Amino acid sequence: MGQPPSDRHRSYDLSLHTDASFRGFGHLHNYLGEPHPPFRRIGDAQDCRRHLQDAVCRPSRGQDRPRIGDIPATGCGRTTAGRGKIPAGRTARHQRLCRGRPTAMIDTNEFESLLRGHRYELFSGVPCSFLQPLINLASNSLDYVAATNEGEAVAIAAGAQLGGKKSAVLLQNSGLTNALAPLTSLTNICEIPVTGFVGFRGEEGVPDEVQHEFMGRITRQLLEVGGVHVIHLEASLPAAAKQLEEGQDYLRDGKSVFYLVSKGTFSSLDLKPPPQRAYQGGTLTISSCRDPKRPHRHDVLKIISGAKRHDTVLLATTGMCGRELFTIEDAPNNFYMVGSMGCVSSIGLGLSIARPDRKIIALDGDGALLMRMGNLATNAYYRPDNLLHVLLDNETHDSTGGQATASSCMNWPMIAHGAGYSHVASASTLSEVEQALDDWLAQPRLTFLYVSIAPGSISPLGRPTISPADAVRRLQEFMR
Numbered sequence: 071m072g073q074p075p076s077d078r079h080r081s082y083d084l085s086l087h088t089d090a091s092f093r094g095f096g097h098l099h100n101y102l103g104e105p106h107p108p109f110r111r112i113g114d115a116q117d118c119r120r121h122l123q124d125a126v127c128r129p130s131r132g133q134d135r136p137r138i139g140d141i142p143a144t145g146c147g148r149t150t151a152g153r154g155k156i157p158a159g160r161t162a163r164h165q166r167l168c169r170g171r172p173t174a175m176i177d178t179n180e181f182e183s184l185l186r187g188h189r190y191e192l193f194s195g196v197p198c199s200f201l202q203p204l205i206n207l208a209s210n211s212l213d214y215v216a217a218t219n220e221g222e223a224v225a226i227a228a229g230a231q232l233g234g235k236k237s238a239v240l241l242q243n244s245g246l247t248n249a250l251a252p253l254t255s256l257t258n259i260c261e262i263p264v265t266g267f268v269g270f271r272g273e274e275g276v277p278d279e280v281q282h283e284f285m286g287r288i289t290r291q292l293l294e295v296g297g298v299h300v301i302h303l304e305a306s307l308p309a310a311a312k313q314l315e316e317g318q319d320y321l322r323d324g325k326s327v328f329y330l331v332s333k334g335t336f337s338s339l340d341l342k343p344p345p346q347r348a349y350q351g352g353t354l355t356i357s358s359c360r361d362p363k364r365p366h367r368h369d370v371l372k373i374i375s376g377a378k379r380h381d382t383v384l385l386a387t388t389g390m391c392g393r394e395l396f397t398i399e400d401a402p403n404n405f406y407m408v409g410s411m412g413c414v415s416s417i418g419l420g421l422s423i424a425r426p427d428r429k430i431i432a433l434d435g436d437g438a439l440l441m442r443m444g445n446l447a448t449n450a451y452y453r454p455d456n457l458l459h460v461l462l463d464n465e466t467h468d469s470t471g472g473q474a475t476a477s478s479c480m481n482w483p484m485i486a487h488g489a490g491y492s493h494v495a496s497a498s499t500l501s502e503v504e505q506a507l508d509d510w511l512a513q514p515r516l517t518f519l520y521v522s523i524a525p526g527s528i529s530p531l532g533r534p535t536i537s538p539a540d541a542v543r544r545l546q547e548f549m550r
């Protein structure tokens with residue numbers, strides 16, 4: 071126990087240490103001038119690690135965290151110079167985090183004024199205990215859309231941003247991987263900037279559950295690789311105000327900005343009881359589903375494209391759907407989603423909330439909807455009348471070679487009905503499609519239109535020549 075750490079330890083980060091590597095922890099504690107931990111067993115790596123992290127603590131940003139290699143390899147290390155290094159690096163926040171003594175933190179109510187000052191209008195997210203005050207704030211007094219996963223939250227925020235409502239997502243870093251597809255292939259390439267507040271679990275030097283350690287280490291890189299500008303939010307209002315200001319420049323340039331939020335950054339704020347919403351049911355118009363002579367996607371899209379008006383917007387899902395729509399007619403009110411598979415109805419939800427004066431038609435595929443079925447629940451919960459969610463079900467991943475999906479064994483109208491859509495219609499002929507469209511345009515209410523289509527696509531098949539970012543700018547111009 072009292073052996074000095076070997077050279078092997080020198081380059082290691084504390085969080086990477088294993089049971090064996092903790093053999094030098096007694097020496098480390100001598101060096102730090104800390105009392106020895108109360109552990110009896112060397113093998114108790116978790117406890118050792120927590121204790122050591124607590125003792126070392128992360129110094130303020132911009133300074134390197136001390137590593138075991140910083141500690142003299144021999145001797146007890148009780149030198150003034152050596153001991154002085156670490157306390158000097160401790161900020162008030164680290165003392166607060168590590169010692170449990172509250173010092174600086176942001177008053178959540180005052181932060182609301184900052185957010186309002188920067189005209190944030192819509193929030194979407196998935197809860198995180200570190201962000202609890204912010205999520206409670208959004209849920210109590212701001213426009214908050216509770217998403218089923220973080221990718222959905224990003225897509226909802228992007229949809230609202232597309233419609234002119236400045237939007238932010240609230241999520242835990244554990245859910246970042248859920249958000250990566252829309253961050254990399256929607257907000258990034260379409261230049262739809264969203265702001266994010268990310269609960270920073272597993273932050274270096276802050277004791278946390280083991281499952282957060284790895285994600286804590288890669289959070290910043292993950293976001294940066296995803297094309298997001300990252301700012302670690304300071305736990306004081308004036309400093310955070312400056313950082314919010316700094317973020318606006320990135321947003322204006324079309325780049326998303328995410329703020330890492332450490333534990334205890336915001337003062338607590340109670341959640342007001344959310345409005346009670348019960349299953350409302352809806353109407354269901356089922357035709358002869360899956361007619362053997364079902365139409366092709368191209369024919370259905372022709373009808374939908376032909377029905378577009380000055381107040382409609384068509385959002386087409388990933389793959390051949392967007393390409394066929396473009397081939398039929400490229401129009402300023404078309405958005406061809408590339409990537410972000412499964413997110414089209416979430417973009418539609420955000421856009422329909424932001425633009426109640428427009429009628430939004432989200433064209434989905436069975437493979438895509440299967441990928442993010444939680445969207446159905448969120449769409450139904452928020453029930454915007456101006457959203458028509460069309461599922462073009464060919465029971466395959468047509469765009470990638472016709473591989474079967476599980477869709478052939480599913481009853482989609484019943485699923486959408488069970489999720490709580492206001493109205494569900496199904497169509498397996500072109501005249502039924504036409505009828506359902508007319509009904510929705512005449513009486514807008516959240517509608518799920520199930521269309522059974524045949525696999526296959528037209529030939530030759532075009533591909534949007536307009537870039538995703540230009541298509542977004544064109545659509546925004548159209549909606550002005």
Ligand SMILES: Cc1ncc(C[n+]2csc(CCOP(=O)(O)OP(=O)(O)O)c2C)c(N)n1
Nearest residue numbers: 388389411435436437438466467468469470
């Ligand atoms: C996250 C993700 N996984 C996989 C793909 C590859 N991919 C592109 S289109 C597609 C199939 C989509 O199937 P479906 O939604 O049923 O539409 P269809 O092609 O049948 O019109 C797949 C798997 C992707 N773009 N993104």
